[in-house]
Amino acid sequence: MDYREKLMIRPGAKVSLADIDPGFHGHHESHEKAMPELGETLSEITRLQELLYAEKKHALLVVLQGIDAAGKDGVCWHVIQAMNPQGTAVTGFKQPSHEELAHDFLWRIHKKVPGLGQVGVFNRSHYEDVLVVRVHKLAPKHVWEMRYDAINAFEKGLTKAGVSIVKFFLYISREEQLERFKRRLDDPARRWKISESDYSERELWDDYVAAYEAMLTKCSTKEAPWYVLPSNHKWFRNLAASKIILEALRAMDMKAPEPSVDIDEIRAKYHKAEKDG
Numbered sequence: 001m002d003y004r005e006k007l008m009i010r011p012g013a014k015v016s017l018a019d020i021d022p023g024f025h026g027h028h029e030s031h032e033k034a035m036p037e038l039g040e041t042l043s044e045i046t047r048l049q050e051l052l053y054a055e056k057k058h059a060l061l062v063v064l065q066g067i068d069a070a071g072k073d074g075v076c077w078h079v080i081q082a083m084n085p086q087g088t089a090v091t092g093f094k095q096p097s098h099e100e101l102a103h104d105f106l107w108r109i110h111k112k113v114p115g116l117g118q119v120g121v122f123n124r125s126h127y128e129d130v131l132v133v134r135v136h137k138l139a140p141k142h143v144w145e146m147r148y149d150a151i152n153a154f155e156k157g158l159t160k161a162g163v164s165i166v167k168f169f170l171y172i173s174r175e176e177q178l179e180r181f182k183r184r185l186d187d188p189a190r191r192w193k194i195s196e197s198d199y200s201e202r203e204l205w206d207d208y209v210a211a212y213e214a215m216l217t218k219c220s221t222k223e224a225p226w227y228v229l230p231s232n233h234k235w236f237r238n239l240a241a242s243k244i245i246l247e248a249l250r251a252m253d254m255k256a257p258e259p260s261v262d263i264d265e266i267r268a269k270y271h272k273a274e275k276d277g
Helices: 003-007 031-055 072-080 126-130 141-160 174-186 188-193 197-202 205-219 234-250 263-276
Strands: 059-066 088-091 119-123 163-171 226-230
Touching (some): 059 234, 072 088, 126 205, 163 205, 163 234, 174 188, 205 226, 226 234
Parallel strands (some): 163 226
């Protein structure tokens, strides 16, 4: 299955999350049956990320947004583990500092965009400025409404500079979210994830859905489309994310760079070292 085709939000499409099944899991029936494909996909990601690092002509930016408990950290752990940490950086954007508030909202974001040869992961991103800011009325409507166009222009500029952008919205049902909150309560090893805001934010579910729908509708572009990942099944979420990331890497059509040294000279030195012991 081509998950890009299935899960992409078409540019210009009006999004209604009620029409998307968060329990969708493709043609695989279970985690166990999906594991071989996931393993092969991660292995290929490892190979291509090494090529990305060596060639230094492209960069990859993975943007993660999602409903609380949808699994942004899980995607980081299960998918990004396939990549060499030397060429990968994960950034989580939380409440801006006083210095950041003194600049335009994209100022702090641009500094964390991956350079050529690098992979960057945004675990929460510049989209917080049209999500949390909108839902909690942290800025007037005319301010956050202008940000959609600013974001599109920003991302278009990045793609022209060689940065491929893959944006995932992790979508779970309201029932699944509550079940995950319960598992956190019942499992002492997971209780560190519990926050009082889990429940206060849950009360704003409908407001967040409206904000997510606007984000997906206004900011899924040809250069940087959104993918909605049905995330009730964690294993499918990870498989779909990894497959889409793999295709983004393949589309870069990378080649190993030529060596920067004289291979014949280095080979001669090797044979001399071998002979000398």
